[in-house]
Amino acid sequence: MSEPILLSARGISRSFGGLAAVQDVTLELRQGVVTALAGPNGAGKTTLFNLITGHLVPDRGAVELKGESILRQKPHKVALKGIARSFQDLRLFGSMSVYDNVLAAIEPTPWLWQPGGSSGAAARRLEVERALAATGLEELAGTRAVDLSYAETKFLSMARIIATGAPIWLLDEPASGLDPASRSRFVKLVRDATAAGVTVCLIEHNLDIVTELADRIAFLDQGRKLAEGTPAEILGNAELIAIYFGERRE
Incomplete structure (x- = not known):
C-alpha cells in the first residue's frame, strides 16, 4: 500500500500476572485506510487500543505517531496529538445536553474560562455544529444525553470524535446494537x-x-496477531473463521 503510515505499533506486548493479553503485535495504520481488528472475545483487541492510547503501558514494544514515539504518554496527551478514541461504554455526560457533551470534548481546559477568547469560543461552536450536522443530531442539541435513544448515544459519541478534528479514529464496537438504518x-x-x-x-x-x-x-x-490482509483474504480463511466462531481445532 502506498498511503503514508500515520500510526505504528511494533512488537507490543502486555501481560497481567500470568496472562499474556497482547503478545508481540505489530500494527500499521495508514492515512485514509480503514483497518478492522477482528477475532474472538478475549483476543486482546481492546487491550491493544488501550496500549496505543496510553491507558495501559506496554511491557515491550514501540508506539509511534508520524515517526514520533508516544509511548508512556498520558491518554489526554495522546488525544491532543490527534488520536480520537471511543469506548464500549461511551462515557457520555448523562445530565449534560448533546451540544455540551460535544463542546466538552474540544475545550482545551476543564475550567469555566477557556483560552482563545471570543474567537476561540466561536471556532469551537462551529466545530460542534459541524459534528452535530455530520451525525444528524442538530435537532437534539438541547436534549440531555440520558434522554437519547441507544442509537442516538452512539452517534453522540461519534460527534465528540468528529469535533476534535483528529486525523486518526480508534473505534471500539461503534456500531454494536444499531438497527439497520442506523448501521x-x-x-x-x-x-x-x-x-x-x-x-x-x-x-x-x-x-x-x-x-x-x-x-x-x-x-x-489469544493476544497474538495471526494474520493481516484484505477482507476477502481474512474472511475467506476457513481456519480463521473457525477460530472466530469458537470452533478451534486443537
Whole structure:
C-alpha cells in the first residue's frame, strides 16, 4: 500500500500476572485506510487500543505517531496529538445536553474560562455544529444525553470524535446494537471521513459492517496477531473463521 503510515505499533506486548493479553503485535495504520481488528472475545483487541492510547503501558514494544514515539504518554496527551478514541461504554455526560457533551470534548481546559477568547469560543461552536450536522443530531442539541435513544448515544459519541478534528479514529464496537438504518448511517459517516483523509481502526463484531468498511483486517487470537490482509483474504480463511466462531481445532 502506498498511503503514508500515520500510526505504528511494533512488537507490543502486555501481560497481567500470568496472562499474556497482547503478545508481540505489530500494527500499521495508514492515512485514509480503514483497518478492522477482528477475532474472538478475549483476543486482546481492546487491550491493544488501550496500549496505543496510553491507558495501559506496554511491557515491550514501540508506539509511534508520524515517526514520533508516544509511548508512556498520558491518554489526554495522546488525544491532543490527534488520536480520537471511543469506548464500549461511551462515557457520555448523562445530565449534560448533546451540544455540551460535544463542546466538552474540544475545550482545551476543564475550567469555566477557556483560552482563545471570543474567537476561540466561536471556532469551537462551529466545530460542534459541524459534528452535530455530520451525525444528524442538530435537532437534539438541547436534549440531555440520558434522554437519547441507544442509537442516538452512539452517534453522540461519534460527534465528540468528529469535533476534535483528529486525523486518526480508534473505534471500539461503534456500531454494536444499531438497527439497520442506523448501521447504514454509520457506514456512510465513516466512508465520508476516510474520503476526507481520516484514518480509522475499528473493533467490530458485525462482519457485514467489517466487510462494507474495512480495507484491511488484522486478525487477533489469544493476544497474538495471526494474520493481516484484505477482507476477502481474512474472511475467506476457513481456519480463521473457525477460530472466530469458537470452533478451534486443537
